[in-house]
């Protein structure tokens with residue numbers, strides 16, 4: 001099934017329990033939509049490309065700044081001022097020429113984004129604000145696509161996988177008081193903490209896409225970089241959720257037509 | 258009755274509401290996530306949720322950076 005070169009390249013995957021050539025093929029055939037190519041996005045995109053994920057949509061309209069370099073390891077001093085998604089594609093292609101990358105550097109290009117979402121079985125949210133997380137969650141619910149969301153600030157990293165396909169909870173179910181959430185601007189960020197959050201996303205994404213293990217949908221994984229403790233909380237479906245109780249999924253919509 | 262809140266033991270009245278415990282932490286900055294026995298309680302239920310002997314409450318700041 002895998003050719004000789006692929007067999008050597010992914011030999012350490014193939015040695016894993018539960019992992020076989022079929023699992024590797026599933027990664028090679030997988031398509032993922034990634035929102036944000038900053039601290040989280042650099043981690044997730046690198047891990048997925050290196051592991052052999054076949055197709056990635058990189059959505060980010062930001063340009064690289066000097067303050068990004070301590071934690072956004074795909075970028076170098078020479079890249080300052082350039083578009084993150086495009087520089088990331090160049091670096092990632094050098095690492096994995098078999099992967100197809102699509103860059104969207106304009107958030108208003110909704111047509112391009114939605115066209116990819118209909119053919120992508122997984123959304124990964126690597127953005128940096130509560131507002132964008134809520135909007136991406138609404139997209140995942142509308143398109144009925146699983147979502148892996150993570151965040152990091154100060155010494156805290158969190159990551160959760162949501163699955164609207166099985167009518168599980170969504171990111172908005174806890175009804176957080178969003179106006180008060182903390183971003184890296186207010187709290188700073190320690191680079192290993194955001195790397196851990198991104199690698200938790202990569203862990204869940206690669207396990208899910210390869211078919212070896214589903215994430216625990218709705219489990220909020222919480223890492224504290226000050227004591228290295230990892231804790232787990234459970235998010236439940238909220239019947240009064242401002243998002244998933246209100247939005248009709250595209251599938252439901254199709255049935256009602 | 259006794260509950261645990263952020264790794265501390267607290268002595269609280271019977272039928273103590275979750276919101277009264279959260280108010281003790283309202284000096285914390287940012288949006289709060291609140292869990293009772295490891296389950297996140299939606300913000301709109303804080304008022305109605307009552308606590309029982311031995312409940313474990315975790316109150317932490319929600320992060321949104323990346």
Ligand SMILES: [Zn+2]
Pocket residue numbers: 169170171172173238241242243244245
């Ligand atoms: Zn919801």
